Amino acid sequence: MNTDELWKAVLGQMELNLSKATFMTWIKPSKLVAKEEGTAVICTPNIFIKEWLQNKFNKQLLEVLRALSPDVKSVRYVIGVPTKTQQIQERMYQEFVSRQENTKDFIDPDINQSTNLNKRYTFDGFVVGPHNELAYSAGMAIIKNLGSLYNPLFIYGGVGLGKTHLLQAVGNSIWTDSKSKRILYIPCERLVTKIVSALQNKTIANLKDEYMTLDLLIIDDIHFIAAKEQTQEVFFSIFNALHNNGKQIILSSDRQPRSIPAVEERLRSRFEGGMIADINPPQFETRLAILKLKSQQKQVEVPQKVLEFIATHVQKNIRELEGALNRVIATMQISQKDISVQDVEKMLTSYLLGPYRRTNTQAVLKSVAEFYGISLTDLVKRSRKKEIVKPRQIAMYLLREETHASYPEIGEKLGGRDHSTVMHAYEKIRNEEENDEVTKQELVLIREKIYTNLSAL
Ligand code: ADP
Ligand code: MG
Numbered sequence: 193m194n195t196d197e198l199w200k201a202v203l204g205q206m207e208l209n210l211s212k213a214t215f216m217t218w219i220k221p222s223k224l225v226a227k228e229e230g231t232a233v234i235c236t237p238n239i240f241i242k243e244w245l246q247n248k249f250n251k252q253l254l255e256v257l258r259a260l261s262p263d264v265k266s267v268r269y270v271i272g273v274p275t276k277t278q279q280i281q282e283r284m285y286q287e288f289v290s291r292q293e294n295t296k297d298f299i300d301p302d303i304n305q306s307t308n309l310n311k312r313y314t315f316d317g318f319v320v321g322p323h324n325e326l327a328y329s330a331g332m333a334i335i336k337n338l339g340s341l342y343n344p345l346f347i348y349g350g351v352g353l354g355k356t357h358l359l360q361a362v363g364n365s366i367w368t369d370s371k372s373k374r375i376l377y378i379p380c381e382r383l384v385t386k387i388v389s390a391l392q393n394k395t396i397a398n399l400k401d402e403y404m405t406l407d408l409l410i411i412d413d414i415h416f417i418a419a420k421e422q423t424q425e426v427f428f429s430i431f432n433a434l435h436n437n438g439k440q441i442i443l444s445s446d447r448q449p450r451s452i453p454a455v456e457e458r459l460r461s462r463f464e465g466g467m468i469a470d471i472n473p474p475q476f477e478t479r480l481a482i483l484k485l486k487s488q489q490k491q492v493e494v495p496q497k498v499l500e501f502i503a504t505h506v507q508k509n510i511r512e513l514e515g516a517l518n519r520v521i522a523t524m525q526i527s528q529k530d531i532s533v534q535d536v537e538k539m540l541t542s543y544l545l546g547p548y549r550r551t552n553t554q555a556v557l558k559s560v561a562e563f564y565g566i567s568l569t570d571l572v573k574r575s576r577k578k579e580i581v582k583p584r585q586i587a588m589y590l591l592r593e594e595t596h597a598s599y600p601e602i603g604e605k606l607g608g609r610d611h612s613t614v615m616h617a618y619e620k621i622r623n624e625e626e627n628d629e630v631t632k633q634e635l636v637l638i639r640e641k642i643y644t645n646l647s648a649l
Contacts, residue, residue: 198261199224205256218244225272230265232257235272242269243526307367307375313360319485321478324354327469331362334440338366338373338408342467344431344441348448349471352511355444358471359410362442366408376403377410384418387426396426403430408440414463415445419454428459435462474510476640479503482510483517492521494531501533504639505540516540551594551642553605559641560587563634574607586631586638588614589621594642 193201206219218241226233234253236242245253246269257264302312320328327347334345347355363377390399403409409430417427434441445452448470449463474482480503487494498520506513519539524531561568564583571583584606591602592614599611599618606614624631 193261195224195227198227198257201260202253202256205260206252209252209256218249225270227261227264230263232261232264232267234267234269236269237271239271240526242271245269247526247528304367307363308377309360309363309367309375311364313357314364315361317485317489318354318357318361319474319478319482321474321481323472323474323478324349324358327355327358327471330467330469331358331442334362334442335365335369339438339440343435343438344443344463344466346443346445346449346463346466346468347471348445348468350446350473350508352509353471353473354510355471356412359412359442359444363408363410373407374405375408375410376406377412379412380414380416383411383427384416384423387423388418391422391426399426400430400433404433404437406434406439408442409434410442412444413446414443415447415452415454417452417454421456424456424459428456428462431459431462441466473508476503476636479507479510479513482513486514486517487521490521492524494520494524497533498531498536500636501536502540504636505643507640507643553591553595553597555642556590556594557587557605559638560590563638563641572606585617585621586634588617589625590635590638590642592618594639 202224203219207215210219221241222234222236222245224232225235234245236245250267254264254267257267300310302310304311318328327349330342330345330347333341347358349355360377363375366373367375386399387396390396417424431441443463448468449455449460452460455463480499483494483499483503487499494517499517502513502516502520506516516539520531520536523535523539557568557571560583561571564579564586566580566583570577570580571587588602588606591597591605592599597605599614602614603609603611621631621635625635626632
């Protein structure tokens with residue numbers, strides 16, 4: 193057997209042993225490239241896969257290889273430029289993944305076939321904070337007064353802020369309390385497709401009848417409603433029939449009703465006729481609480497400092513917050529050791545969509561001055577006022593930590609101080625960050641300020 197044939201046989205064997213997703217993700221993209229004196233060399237497309245194979249699959253791969261070719265005594269993993277075949281495999285894998293995501297027939301065991309609700313979205317997994325309190329309370333009120341209090345409930349907010357989660361949690365909660373209620377969750381795009389094909393097939397009456405039986409209709413991302421007159425006509429009549437019968441409607445959108453240009457006036461005034469609640473980006477405390485909850489759910493203990501780092505830097509989108517955490521957890525599991533803030537910093541740089549922006553001296557000094565309510569001039573000049581001492585030490589510490597400036601550079605920037613003064617301040621605050629609750633809290637808030645100021649520049 194040459195290496196190609198051997199690898200083919202190994203793949204065949206591994207495919208039998210593993211789930212399809214595991215096989216496609218970790219094994220398929222790699223390739224046996226050589227056998228050198230009893231060592232099989234497996235080429236992997238990236239470090240991530242290399243480490244997984246090494247840590248999780250080494251034993252299994254070795255066993256399979258040995259069974260097929262007894263001269264193999266060990267396996268070595270290398271990272272290599274993908275060959276033509278690997279590129280093709282990678283593309284096939286990507287297609288496989290997107291097919292899985294797009295196929296409507298693909299049955300997700302978490303999705304309730306009758307309500308179309310995903311059971312993973314519950315209130316147990318939902319953190320309530322100042323950013324979503326209003327929408328949350330409205331949802332709670334609906335659960336208690338279905339159809340009779342706020343109808344419709346219209347929730348709007350930016351991408352990844354928890355609209356879908358909240359909508360579905362309301363649905364799930366009602367479903368859990370009373371299985372006799374007819375509930376349907378549907379993304380707006382899917383509803384539009386249904387209406388369009390019912391119009392083509394002349395089955396609008398059936399579609400309406402079907403929706404008429406609902407006690408609760410949840411339509412997600414209503415801003416995707418098409419500007420087509422006929423579609424909105426059907427939509428309007430379904431909406432009215434439900435509404436008039438005291439049946440509950442919940443809608444979500446990425447903006448307010450009056451900012452969705454496609455919506456006809458009469459529909460817009462219907463949307464505005466109930467309760468409108470917004471969801472905003474969460475504050476630092478809430479972001480931290482979300483990260484804590486998610487890591488608890490995954491039963492992984494992530495160091496507090498790492499969670500704080502993520503919460504400080506990922507601000508606008510809870511989905512990204514979760515994505516960053518998942519990356520960290522995956523890395524912790526691969527390397528099987530604790531992860532440092534430096535590791536996370538490196539990782540976030542490549543993870544976040546936009547390049548992760550390093551801050552600058554100005555943003556740090558401005559944020560420190562603002563936070564302590566002192567003037568920038570006082571902070572940087574040789575003032576001896578007592579109340580300036582701590583802010584200045586904090587500024588020195590943060591300049592070192594956040595901009596990686598040298599001690600002499602920092603001394604220069606803060607009124608020509610000696611580098612040993614800066615060093616002393618740095619050590620002092622670093623110690624306080626470990627041991628003093630007040631300083632710790634202040635640093636968290638100032639860092640948040642720094643990165644908010646930065647994104648506003
Ligand atoms: P949207 O529909 O607004 O784009 P999603 O509801 O899909 O956002 O939320 C994005 C991700 O963030 C989901 O995985 C969701 O579970 C999570 N998430 C959002 N808000 C919260 C929250 N308050 N508590 C816990 N997880 C949340
Ligand atoms: Mg959504």
